[in-house]
Amino acid sequence: MRSGKRMISEILKLDKLEHFNDIIEMNNGIPHFKILVGGRWVMANAYIDVRSPINNEIIARVSKMDVQMADESLDKAVSAKRAMKDLPGFSRIEILEKAATLLDERKESVINALILNVGKTRKDAIGEVDSTLDRIKNVKSDARTILGDFVPGEWSKHNKGRIAIVVREPVGVVLAISPFNYPLFISYTKVIPALVAGNAVLLKPPSAVPLAPLLMAKILDDAGLPKGALSTIIAPGIIASYLSTSNFVDMITFTGSTETGLELTKISGVKKIHLELGGKASAIVLPPIGNLKKVAKDIVDGSLKLSGQRCDAINRVLVHKDLAPKLTSEITEIVKNMKIGNPFEEGVSSGPLIDRKAVERVSALVKDAVQKGAKICTGGKSRENYYEPTVLCNVPLESKIMWEETFGPVIPIYTFQNEEEAVEITNRSEYGLDNSVFTDDINIAWRVAKKIESGEVTVNGFPSHGIGFFPFGGVKQSGLGREGIGYSVEEFTNTKTIVYNLEE
Template sequence: MGVWSRFFSSSRGVKTYRMFIGGEWVRSSNKATFDVINPANRKLVGRVQKATREDADKAIKSAWNARKTISSMPLIERARMLERLADLIEKYQKDFVDILVQEAGKPVCYAEGEVKAGIERLRFSMEEAKAIRGEYIPGDLVPDTVGKFAIVNRKPYGVVLAISPFNYPFFISITKISPAILAGNSVVLKAASDDPICMLMFARLAELAGIPEGVLNVITGSGSEIGDFMVSHPKVGMISFTGSSAAGKHIASVAGMKKLHLELGGKCPGIVFEDADMDLAVRECVKGALKFSGQRCDSLSRILVQEKIANTFVKKVLAEVKNWKVGDPRKKSTRIGPLINEKAADKVEELVRDAVSKGARLLTGGKRRGLYFEPTVLDRVKANMRIAWEETFGPVVTIIRFRTFDEAIKISNQSGYGLDASVFTRDIDKAVKAANLLECGSVTINAAPAHGLGNFPFGGDKDSGIGREGLVYSVEEMTKLHTIVFKT
């Protein structure tokens, strides 16, 4: 416990965690805190600080004052610093897994995967560093620049405000922090309110890894109380936000002249054509819909199945869903844990009830126990049902039947979201044609979407966001081009 004791106090068995601002562990300026609750058993995990605007301002100014410290640090030293941090997280890996299981209700199999992915993402820092390059542009290709040449390099934005979601509070935070620091920015992280403790632990290890004071600041609190103040702060140069489309649009409306990277909601279709490998499609579609109880922006929350094979597909889905065990997230065998909070569970329940009331067939599941929602299969979902268009964020396999190729593409593209899609077919020409017609950031052929470490660029179109992230791509997003012209 020694390494962790620096950033919390304990009273009557309850831990109260402090925020990390300017290299110091601090309480909120008004001493207010809020509870972090285990969604599986509704027990108190701990208390964290409820930051005020004064606290947020202090964090941003701390990052602002440290921006030159990190930008002037040699790139190789930034990369080595992040590698040291990866080593420390690996050393305390079990502690991170345990806290994710507690505060997020995340089944241990997924919590282990998230922590491992975070470690690996940090260890790719040296490879990402090699991609930060400039270019030389000769002037004699254009008449008015003859006798000149230019050097174009990349510069950091200064202060990056990172705002993370509850569903991958550890890994997604790292995918923001690591490239931001590698690019020479300082960072203020607003941790997810439902499960922020893992990132306070991260900050403690970052402190031990030697990240300079003010380069990383982690605050906790209510987005509704401090969010607008932070995103509109004149010393913030870039905002990297992952969350709902409504929140992302609001950020865009109040941020002002800042670089925005917004990874927002999705209503991802999985299109299963009649010539698909049926067993493969069933496994991938069920996994795409149910993994982490469907609480993912890239969840396959609409399964479009061609009419000729739909009955057989549905029977196989019902058999596959039985393999998804609901239970205690601490057990290795559990694949479906609780939803994150009451509001989330209410939303899933409303969507299922609405669909059934309008004629959808409830084939299995549909029941709720506390924050647990049974794996559910809805067939013959129609366009007049909310679940056909709204983000579900719950363990529901939603089946929509279609007849023709064009109808499948039309249904998919009618959504206001444009994050991900999957196409299942044995016909490569059909797969490529569908992929090019689908209006979304990425399309996966014969598998559910899975972005992992970010080897392939990831991001949304339409209401699903602005920008792309991934290895190298995130670093590019977090730097700006700077041109120096020479007259010869």
């Protein structure tokens, strides 16, 4: 493991560091970060220790927002929402395109922050930054969906002599709350379309992993975003709850646990809300299958990327009895050869979980499954924040891991007898975010996909949403609304109807 000082040195080697000097101060060898409060960068008296899951050591300290700063951020956002609405659409796009250029120039900084702060492999960190870049570069596609309608009244005798113009307008102030697993990408797939639509945003990234979101906020500030249009709420959840109840917040967009999402719906009052919550994706494997090796690889990739800490990760494998022995063997062989460890080391494919509490939760789920009859085919051990990539065979349905979101590097495999059983098990879940179907028969794939209660079904592949060309969101306890290019913008706008009474 790298020492704490060597870990901090990685942050100090950020490419183009001079661009971030005015938001970072060194104190006793540890970088202290300012936060963006209503258009100004503030070093608070209190701070939050930021630890790396790689070795649990402090790598930075970030200013901690209090209620007074939250109120200032909100006040400035209320003013900025008018400025953002009045700012021509092409000017908003120009700001974001400049931000994309700056992010590309400074991307090594953000990549290092993701590796250090989240424990991502370098490949995954690069992927997150590149996806964020691509998302920004597609803002013109978002803009094309902010269109209106002309409705003539002549088709109704009560509206003769009247016409209506239907326009889409920004909702106003958006509170965006993002999770730890993709702190840059998910944060800014909320922020970017909200800004394109003409809103002001209060961004609440996870307090444990705030570094990459802060660096991106600095980039947007440098790109010329109007003051107050973006603030970074680095604070405990109670501050987010406080802001959620405010009548001056017009919309909440949240990605995270179903439990927290349900709480937000209770306290937020009458305002727009978008929720992307938990998932329990099944990979249903049905004959005929000509290439089980590819299916096994797809399942492993879909299950274990980012150590399984993804809402759209494959959480359970449901395989037909005729395919189960061979597929289980193929999956186990791949997982056995995975290298777990420090993501800075060459060849590491599985890094740490976000903290020790996450490891303990995964361990408890595996232990419960084993006690109820499952067999550990490989893995099953942990140390510090690391949990071995694990395959559980012959997992009984009563195991908790078959129903609870795992958020860890475990592949539970269940053998079913027929198609109807697989569909019933999948739909019995309280979640409905993603699922996968593997088969060489397109008719079977279509039939099963139609039966599954899910926001998305991927055929012959694992769920992967990229930059959001396809709409993404869940049903049941997995959320409300949709994200994606064009779809997010609709969430961040309201429809206004302007009716003209014309003289005959």
